[in-house]
Amino acid sequence: MHDLVAVAERAIGESKAQLDTDQSRALAAQVTAEIVAEVSAEQSAKALEQGLLRR
């Protein structure tokens, strides 16, 4: 996999391949919203369970 990533990076160009560009940040932010949605559902189910036990 490392070889393939290197091949793609070389072809597309090192400067464009910066991960931490605004574009990749925007992409990450979009994806993140969904990740957060999924992970928090799990947490909130847990919190609800604990809350019910306390009552």
Add this chain to the structure above:
Amino acid sequence: MSAPQRGGGRSGLRPQLRPFPDDDAPMPLRVRDGLAHMGRVDPAGLARLFTLSALEGELPAQLLDALHAALAHRTIAHARANVPWYRDHPEYSRWALPEGGPGRASELLAGLPVLDRTLVAAAPARFVAEDVALGALGHTSGSTGTPLPVRRSVEEAGFTSAYFARLSEPLARGGTRPISLNLPNSYHGTPLRLPAPGLSLSSGVTDDLLLAETARAVTARYDLPGYGTHVEYLSGLVNHVLLLTGHLLEQGADPGAVGLRGLSVAGGTAAPHWRRFLREAWGCPVTDRFTLTEIVGGASRCGRCDLFHLDPHVFGEVLEPGSQAPVAEGPGRLVLTAFHPFVQMQPMIRYDTGDLVLRRENGCGPALAFEFLGKHGNAVALEHRGRRRWLLFPAELNAVLAGLPDVRAVEWASNVRSVHDRTLGGLPYARALLDAQGRPPELRVEVELRYGPHFHPERAEEVAARIAAHLRGSPGSALAELEAEGAVRLRVACVPPGSLPEPALKL
């Protein structure tokens, strides 16, 4: 270069003898064939490749096609080796990557059967892979019938977790990780566990206590070493986010003062008026997400062209209803493929989502661009001179109704007493019927107002005229053209409160 070969062995994904094509082959082909035939896929490496494919230019676009082709190979090889339904259908064993060149991206899966929810729901066990362990059980909403069980494996949860963790890494700027607040979707069973990029707070809006806690959490300042000082990302079901926003404004709080960097809504159709309201209230970009429980991932509305673009790791096609003919531009059914290793236990290859979309070739990035039109079954069409002509799309009707305060909306949060307008995020009371026996056939759209139209007749007429004008101008609809020919007649009727049944959960 080596000819792509069928995966051998039970896993179907054993490394091949000559996994890499010649060094002088073009980069996309080298990546395609290398990725198609390698053993285990490293999630961080794949995340890096998809990030590169999202950059602008012809070469990244070719890389995206190559990644899709390689993952299609892995998905089909895995499914035909391990999943009874795919094993028993000869079309899958005949499928192979194009040799000697990349082939046309739009024809990658051509010829394979198109699955739909009814087919999968009739025998869900036949779609389950035998090589992975059950980790979570979810289900679809059942908005179009019986909910479809969705099984997710321990293995795919591990892979997607590592993949998305890598994608969200750039969000930890200068060592500070963001705080996010989520109003979770608890309507689809056990969710897939995925890592948050920073600290993920979770709350809700569906009772007074939860809503008060959410209002506090979103406006609070935090002093947590390594994290930001306030909530930077808010996400949740669109009706939940709207209710929270309305509540804050009713209380005299300014959502814009929170300093959100991003707001993301999912789980329903966010009408243009809703998105505008949220953007102005919070003063930040709003990401409208189109997602399905059956597929890990979906599409995001683009800040540049305002259409949905599919996530890079999902493969989408737009096909004619009733046939497998591809639609290059215009309305069609959205067919999605979830790739291995993102989806492993219940592979969905060419899965008809039941949704109609308007496909656009707008040159904005390589990913499929579309507007959501609503459930196929809720759209209205007319057979005219032997052709199907679309008259009305549910999402277009909803788009105009959501901008009209006269229209009655579902008071979906009726138990939340601390909010005074409990209709924010509720769908409008309306229905569309085609009387095909009429001469000419009549498309009757009934819209329920918050008041009796007899009491404000002039205003009711204005409302009806605005709705009619919007429907006649909807892209992809033949309504105006057929009306001009005298082949159909549109009638919009405003009706008093209590006239119509409660709208369905989804458009």
